[in-house]
Amino acid sequence: METRPRFHYPKLVSHARYRWDKRREQHQLVFPEGVLVLNATAASIVQLLDGRRLVDLVAELNHRGPTGDVEGDVHEFIERLADKGLLCEGDVP
Amino acid sequence: MTSPYSLLAELTYRCPLQCPYCSNPLQLRNYTQELDTETWKRVFREAADLGVVQVHLSGGEPLARTDLVELVQEARDCDLYSHLSTSAAIGDESTFGRLREAGLDAVQISLQDSQPGSNDWIAGFGCFDKKERAVREARRLGFAVTLNVVLHRHNLSRLEEIIDLAANWDADRVELAHTQYTGWAFQNRAALLPSREQVEQAEEIVAAARNRLGRRPDMVHVLPDYFQDLPKACLGGWGNVMLTVAPDGAVLPCQTAREIPDLEFPNCKDHSLEDIWFHSDVFTRFRGTDWLPEPCRSCERKELDFGGCRCQAFLVTGDVAATDPVCHLSPMRFLIDAALQEADAAAGEFEYRTMSGTSQ
Numbered sequence: 001m002e003t004r005p006r007f008h009y010p011k012l013v014s015h016a017r018y019r020w021d022k023r024r025e026q027h028q029l030v031f032p033e034g035v036l037v038l039n040a041t042a043a044s045i046v047q048l049l050d051g052r053r054l055v056d057l058v059a060e061l062n063h064r065g066p067t068g069d070v071e072g073d074v075h076e077f078i079e080r081l082a083d084k085g086l087l088c089e090g091d092v093p
Numbered sequence: 094m095t096s097p098y099s100l101l102a103e104l105t106y107r108c109p110l111q112c113p114y115c116s117n118p119l120q121l122r123n124y125t126q127e128l129d130t131e132t133w134k135r136v137f138r139e140a141a142d143l144g145v146v147q148v149h150l151s152g153g154e155p156l157a158r159t160d161l162v163e164l165v166q167e168a169r170d171c172d173l174y175s176h177l178s179t180s181a182a183i184g185d186e187s188t189f190g191r192l193r194e195a196g197l198d199a200v201q202i203s204l205q206d207s208q209p210g211s212n213d214w215i216a217g218f219g220c221f222d223k224k225e226r227a228v229r230e231a232r233r234l235g236f237a238v239t240l241n242v243v244l245h246r247h248n249l250s251r252l253e254e255i256i257d258l259a260a261n262w263d264a265d266r267v268e269l270a271h272t273q274y275t276g277w278a279f280q281n282r283a284a285l286l287p288s289r290e291q292v293e294q295a296e297e298i299v300a301a302a303r304n305r306l307g308r309r310p311d312m313v314h315v316l317p318d319y320f321q322d323l324p325k326a327c328l329g330g331w332g333n334v335m336l337t338v339a340p341d342g343a344v345l346p347c348q349t350a351r352e353i354p355d356l357e358f359p360n361c362k363d364h365s366l367e368d369i370w371f372h373s374d375v376f377t378r379f380r381g382t383d384w385l386p387e388p389c390r391s392c393e394r395k396e397l398d399f400g401g402c403r404c405q406a407f408l409v410t411g412d413v414a415a416t417d418p419v420c421h422l423s424p425m426r427f428l429i430d431a432a433l434q435e436a437d438a439a440a441g442e443f444e445y446r447t448m449s450g451t452s453q
Contacts, residue, residue, distance in 0.1 A: 014236075015199050017174060019146075021144070021146065024096070030146055030174040032176060032237050032239065033266075035146055035147070085311070
């Protein structure tokens, strides 16, 4: 089933921050209420949530090397972040 | 053994507010020496190296520190996620803008009540109007803003109004936390404990508000453990996920642990945070589950609540190593029930927190 993405220019809200935790050797997304530990796929998506077009984000990940259902992974992960209130629509150029 | 995730940096005990449930120590006059800027910066660097992810800049009133912007900048340079917990009672028009520029990530502003008169009465200081301006200014600057409201007998009847106010001020989140009875709150327990009816109504009011308002503001309702029969895992367990550095540099497993007289707290001026976290007597004594007494030791919930709150065990039973008396399995639960009865009979007068310490 085709679902319309909630954001066309997905961007992390300003109070959510990606960081690499040296001590624990893990990717993290930090926000006021906690820390989300990210796997490598999620980390690469998060670092591209800068307000670029969703289709460009998917293309960029595919360009880096196909690893299964990139588009599906992106949509699913973006939905999760949106549910937590961690995404907003970037400025439409 | 794991690293801590968060550091509560109590930058100062100074505060213009006199809230009768303050978590600061009763004998504030004993702790007037504050760490200097360079020492706080070193503490942040050590915390980051130890694995701390989030730093909560708190107090007292952290805006009373004239070096706050510099400290926020240092936290940012260490890649720490920084929160400011403030009453917003001091500071000027430019305060939040300068903090934003320095890299502050999130703002929590306390609110005592929904009405200016009762807010200022509970705070013992006129600050309601400044809070509204601060919330709106912080939102305008793009901060995520949490309003923290401590709930008790004297404001629970306005809970719905408090939530509506948070929505009206466009707060992202409102934390509705029933008073935790340690520190000044324990001193004022009989005056602050609500009735069971108030507590039950509060749950209905929050549920209805969630239905009515949807997702904004996000509501966190922290239930009062005196009215429940299971204890909370205080701060995720003693020496498990967080540590506190007090204004004078004492390093504490939690901000109210200083009330426990037979514990000695190492100072960050003498030892590294890493050394204190992993090796000090005070951090290791109640860590994990090996130290637990019965009925906790054989309880299936021991990995969930770690025997509950040590400060509460000490304050209520006199034994810091006892089962949290809130637990229905504690042989001392009758002391909690007696406190609830006493509060129902009390007139409800509280003593304000003052810098000179309690008069009792």
